[in-house]
Amino acid sequence: MTTTTGAIPTIEPTTAAELAGALQRAADARHSIVIRGAGTKTDWGRRPERIDAILSTRRLNRVLAHQHGDLTATVEAGATLREVNDTLARHGQCLPLDPPFADRATIGGILATNDSGPLRHRFGTPRDLVIGVQLATVDGALSKAGGQVVKNVAGYDLSKLVCGSFGSLAAIVSATFKLAPLPAASKTITVDAPDVETLAAIVRAVMSSQLEPIAFDLSVSNVTAGVGTAGMASVAQPFRAAVILRFASLPAVVDAQIGQTHALPALKGCATAVADGEAERSLWDQHARRVWDAAGAIVRTSWLPAEIALALAALKGCATAVTPTAVTPSAGRTTGGTTAATQLVGRAAVGAGLIRIDGDARAQAAAIEQLRQSAALRNVVIVRGSDELKSLVDVWGALGDRAKLFASLKHALDPNGVLNAGRGPL
Numbered sequence: 124m125t126t127t128t129g130a131i132p133t134i135e136p137t138t139a140a141e142l143a144g145a146l147q148r149a150a151d152a153r154h155s156i157v158i159r160g161a162g163t164k165t166d167w168g169r170r171p172e173r174i175d176a177i178l179s180t181r182r183l184n185r186v187l188a189h190q191h192g193d194l195t196a197t198v199e200a201g202a203t204l205r206e207v208n209d210t211l212a213r214h215g216q217c218l219p220l221d222p223p224f225a226d227r228a229t230i231g232g233i234l235a236t237n238d239s240g241p242l243r244h245r246f247g248t249p250r251d252l253v254i255g256v257q258l259a260t261v262d263g264a265l266s267k268a269g270g271q272v273v274k275n276v277a278g279y280d281l282s283k284l285v286c287g288s289f290g291s292l293a294a295i296v297s298a299t300f301k302l303a304p305l306p307a308a309s310k311t312i313t314v315d316a317p318d319v320e321t322l323a324a325i326v327r328a329v330m331s332s333q334l335e336p337i338a339f340d341l342s343v344s345n346v347t348a349g350v351g352t353a354g355m356a357s358v359a360q361p362f363r364a365a366v367i368l369r370f371a372s373l374p375a376v377v378d379a380q381i382g383q384t385h386a387l388p389a390l391k392g393c394a395t396a397v398a399d400g401e402a403e404r405s406l407w408d409q410h411a412r413r414v415w416d417a418a419g420a421i422v423r424t425s426w427l428p429a430e431i432a433l434a435l436a437a438l439k440g441c442a443t444a445v446t447p448t449a450v451t452p453s454a455g456r457t458t459g460g461t462t463a464a465t466q467l468v469g470r471a472a473v474g475a476g477l478i479r480i481d482g483d484a485r486a487q488a489a490a491i492e493q494l495r496q497s498a499a500l501r502n503v504v505i506v507r508g509s510d511e512l513k514s515l516v517d518v519w520g521a522l523g524d525r526a527k528l529f530a531s532l533k534h535a536l537d538p539n540g541v542l543n544a545g546r547g548p549l
Contacts, residue, residue, distance in 0.1 A: 131174055131175075131176065131177055132175075132176050132177070133159075133176070133177045133178075133179050134176055134177070134178050134179065135179045135181065135182050136178075136180075136182065136183065137182045137183070138183075139183070139257065139259065139265055139296045139297070140265070142178070142180070142183065142259045142294055142296060143259035143260075143263045143264065143265050143294075143296075144263055145178055146178070146259050146260065146261050146263065146294055147261065147262060147263030149175070149176060149178075149261070149541055150261035150262065150537075150539055150541050153539055153541065154175035154176055154541060155172065155173045155174055155175045155176075155540075155541055155544050156174075156175060156176050156177070156178050156541055156542060156543075156544075157171065157174050157176075157177050157178070157290070157543055157544050157546070158177075158178045158180065158231070158235070158290040158294050158295075158542070158543070159177050159178065159179050159180070159232075160179075160180050160181060160200065160201055160228070160229030160230075160231050160232040161181065161203060161224075161227045161228060161229045161232065163223075163224040163227050163228045163229075163232060164224075164228075164232055164236055164238070166507065167236065167289070167506055167507070167546070168289050168518055168543075168546030168547055168548075169513060169517070169518045169519070169545055169546050169547075170510055170513045170514070170546075171544035171545065171546050172544045172545040173544065174544050178294065179201070180199070180200040180201035180229065180231050180294070180295075181201040181229070182201060183199040183200055183201040183202075183296065183297070184199055184201040184202040184203070184206065184229075185198075185199050185202065186198050186199075186202065186207060186210045186211075187199060187297060188299075189210070189211060189214065189216075191211075191214040191216060191302075194216060194301060194302040194303070194304070195254065195299055195300065195301060195302060196211060196216075196218065196299065196300055196302055197255070197297055197298070197299040198218075198230050198297060198298060198299075198300070199230070199296065199297045200229060200230055200231025200232075200234075200294075200295045200296055200297060200298070201229050201230075201231060202229060202230050203226070203227060203228065203229050203230075204218065204220060204222075204225050204226075204228055204229070204230065204233060205225065205226050205227075207230060211302060212305060215304055215305045216302045216303065216304055216305060217302060217303055217304075217305055218252070218300050218302055218303075219242050219245070219246040219252070219302075219303040220233060220239060220240070220242060220246070220249060220252070221239070221240035221241060221242045221407075221411070222236075222238035222239050222240050223238065223240065223411060223415060225240065225411070230295075230298060231294075231295040231298075233249055234249045234253060234256075234285065234286055234295055234298055235285065235286070235287070235288060235289055235290050235295060236287065236289060237249050237250050237286040237287035240411060241338035241339075241340045241367075241369070241407065241410070241411075241470065242337060242338055243470050243473060243475075244336065244337065244338050244339045244340075244470055244471075244472055244473060245336070245337040245338070246303060246337075248286070249286055249300075250283055250286035250287070252300045252301050253269075253282045253283070253286065253298050253299070253300055254269050254270065254282065254299050254300065254301055255267070255268065255269030255270045255282060255298065255299035256268055256269060256281055256282035256285065256295060256297070256298045256299070257295075257296040257297045257298070258281060258285065258293040258294065258295060258296060259293060259294040259296050260293045260294075260536060261293075261536070261537055261538075261539070261541060261542065265296065266281065266293075268280060268281035268282055269281075269282050269299065270299070281293075282298065284532075287548070288547060288548070288549065289543055289546055289547030289548065290542060290543045290547065291533060291537065291542050291543040291546075291547035291548070291549050292532065292533070292536040292537060292542065292549070293536055293537075293542075294542075306337075306371035306372055307372070307373050307374060308371065308372065308373060308374040308376075308377045308399075309369065309370065309371040309377065309399060309403060310369070310370055310377050310378075310381055310397055310398065310399040310403065311338075311367060311368065311369040311370075311397070311398050311399070311403045311406055311407070312367075312368050312370075312381055312384050312385075312395055312396070312397050312398075313365050313366070313367050313368075313395065313396045313397075313398070313406070314365060314366045314367075314368070314384075314390055314393050314394075314395050315363075315364070315365050315393055315394040315395070316364040316365065316366065316393060317364075317392075317393070318362065318364075319362075319364070319431075319432050319435050319436070320432065321389075321393065322341070322343070322364045322366065322431065322432070322435075323429075323431050323432040324389045325366045325387070325389045325390060325393070326341070326366065326428065326429075326431055326471045326472075327389070327429060328387045328388070328389035328390075329366070329368065329384075329387070329471070329472070330428065330429070330471075330472050332383070332387065333383070334368070334370075334380055334383060334384060335370070335380065336368040336369055336370050336380070337369055337370065337371045338367070338368070338369035338407075339366075339367075339368055339369075339470065339471045339472045340366070340367040340368075340410065340468070340469065340470060340471060341364070341365070341366060341367070341431070341467065341468065341469050341470075341471045341476065342364065342365045342367060342410060342413060342467075342468055343362075343363070343364045343365075343435065343466070343467040343468075344362070344363040344364070344465065344466055345361060345362050345363060345465055345466075346362070346435055346438045346439055346465060346466070346467055346478075366471060367406075367410065368384060369403075369407070381397060410468065413466065413468055414466050414467075414468045414477050414478075414479045415507075417465075417466070417479065417481075418481070419465070419479045419480055419481040419482075419487075420479070420480045420487045420491070420505060420507060420508040420509070420512055421477055421478065421479050421480070421505075421506045421507040421508070422477070422478050422480065422491060422494070422503055422504060422505050422506060423475070423476070423477055423478075423502070423503075423504045423506050424475070424476065424477075424478060424494065424500045424501065424502060424503045424504070425473075425474050425475040425476075425500070425501045425502050426474045426475075426499055426500055426501065427474055427499075428471060428472050428473065428474040430474075430499060431471070431474075433499040434499045434500055435467070436499070437494065437497040437498075437499040437500055438467065438478065438494070440493070440497075441490045441493040441494050441497070465479060465480075465481055466478065466479040467479075477506065478494075484508075484509055484511035484512040484515060485515065487508070487512050488512055488515035488516040491503060491505065491516050492516060495520055495521075502520075503520060504518065504519055504520065505518040505519075519548045522548070529548065529549035530549070532549060533549045
C-alpha cells in the first residue's frame with residue numbers, strides 16, 4: 124500500500140516480502156528512502172538529504188512468537204513497545220526497555236537507534252537484549268541472524284550490527300528479545316542533593332554498596348546556576364539535583380533495600396521520599412519527560428560514573444565561556460547569543476544521559492563544541508536540534524578511526540546509498 128504525505132509518498136508493506144521488494148525497487152531506481160515506525164525520532168540525526176519515499180513499518184505490528192517458558196519473544200518492527208508489553212503481561216513478563224516516548228515508539232525504531240531509559244541500569248540497552256533479527260536489504264533479500272533462544276551463536280551477529288545504525292544498513296523486519304518477569308513489588312526512593320559534592324558522594328556510596336536497584340538515575344536542574352546575564356542580575360534558578368533509585372522484587376526484599384538505602388551515611392542531612400503504586404509511575408513518567416518538555420537542543424553524552432562532579436563542572440564551564448544572554452523576564456525569552464545547560468538526566472552507574480542546552484543555535488553550537496573538547500565527557504551527539512544548529516555543527520561529531528570501517532559497512536550493505544538520506548552515523 125502506498126499513500127502520500129505532502130509531496131513524499133509513504134509505502135506501507137504488510138508482509139516481510141513486500142517490504143524487501145519495496146527496498147529493492149527503491150535501490151534499482153536509486154531512490155532515497157527513509158524507514159519510519161511511529162515517527163518519534165524523525166528529527167533525530169543529520170538533516171536529511173533528498174527523500175523520495177518513506178517506508179513505514181506500522182502495518183508490521185504483530186507479536187510473532189512468545190516462548191514464555193524461555194523468556195523470549197519475537198516481534199515485528201512496527202509494533203509499539205506498549206503494545207508488545209501489553210501482550211507479554213498476560214504471562215507476567217515484559218520487554219524491559221523504557222526509552223523516551225516509550226508509549227509510542229516502535230520496536231524497529233528503538234532497535235535502530237539503540238535507545239534506552241532508566242532500566243538500562245539493570246537490563247542494558249536494546250543491543251544487550253536482542254538475540255535474533257530478520258532484516259530486509261536493498262537487494263530484496265530477507266536475512267536472519269541469531270535465533271529464538273538466549274544461547275545461540277548461529278550466523279553473523281547482524282542484530283548487534285544494526286543497533287544504532289539509524290536504518291542506514293537495512294530495514295529491520297522483526298527481532299527476538301530476552302524478556303524479564305514482572306516484579307511482585309516496586310518502590311522508588313528519591314534523594315535530594317544540595318550540591319554537586321553531595322550528589323557525587325551519594326552516587327559513589329550506592330555504587331560501592333550491596334544495593335541492587337533496577338534503575339539508578341540522576342536528575343540535575345540548572346546545572347549552571349549562578350551564571351549571570353549581560354548587564355543584569357542573575358536570573359538563574361537554584362541548583363537542584365536528585366538521585367532516584369527504583370527497587371523491584373519481592374515485597375520484603377524491596378522494603379529491605381529501601382531501608383538499607385536510608386542507612387547510607389552519604390544520605391545524612393538529605394531529604395528523601397519513597398513512592399510506590401500510581402505515585403511511582405507518575406514519578407518516572409515525569410522524569411522521562413523532564414528534559415524533553417522544554418525548548419532547547421538535546422545532546423546525548425557519557426562520562427565515568429565516579430566522575431559525575433567533573434562532568435557537571437564541564438557543563439558549567441561550557442556555559443560560562445559563552446557571552447551571557449540578555450533575558451526578557453516578562454516574556455521569558457532570550458535575546459542574545461548565549462546558552463546554558465539547564466537540565467541533565469542520566470544513568471548514574473552507567474555514566475550516560477541527556478543534556479538540554481538552551482539559547483540560540485550559534486550559542487548551542489559553541490557549547491557543543493566545548494563539550495566535545497572536555498576530558499570529562501565523551502561521545503557528545505546531538506539528539507534534538509534545529510536545522511540551523513545542525514548546519515553549524517555535525518550531529519555525530521568526528522568519527523576518527525571508525526570512519527573507514529563505517530564506510531566499508533555502508534558500501535557492503537547499501538552500495539548506492541539509498542537508505543536513510545544521510546541522517547545516520549554511517
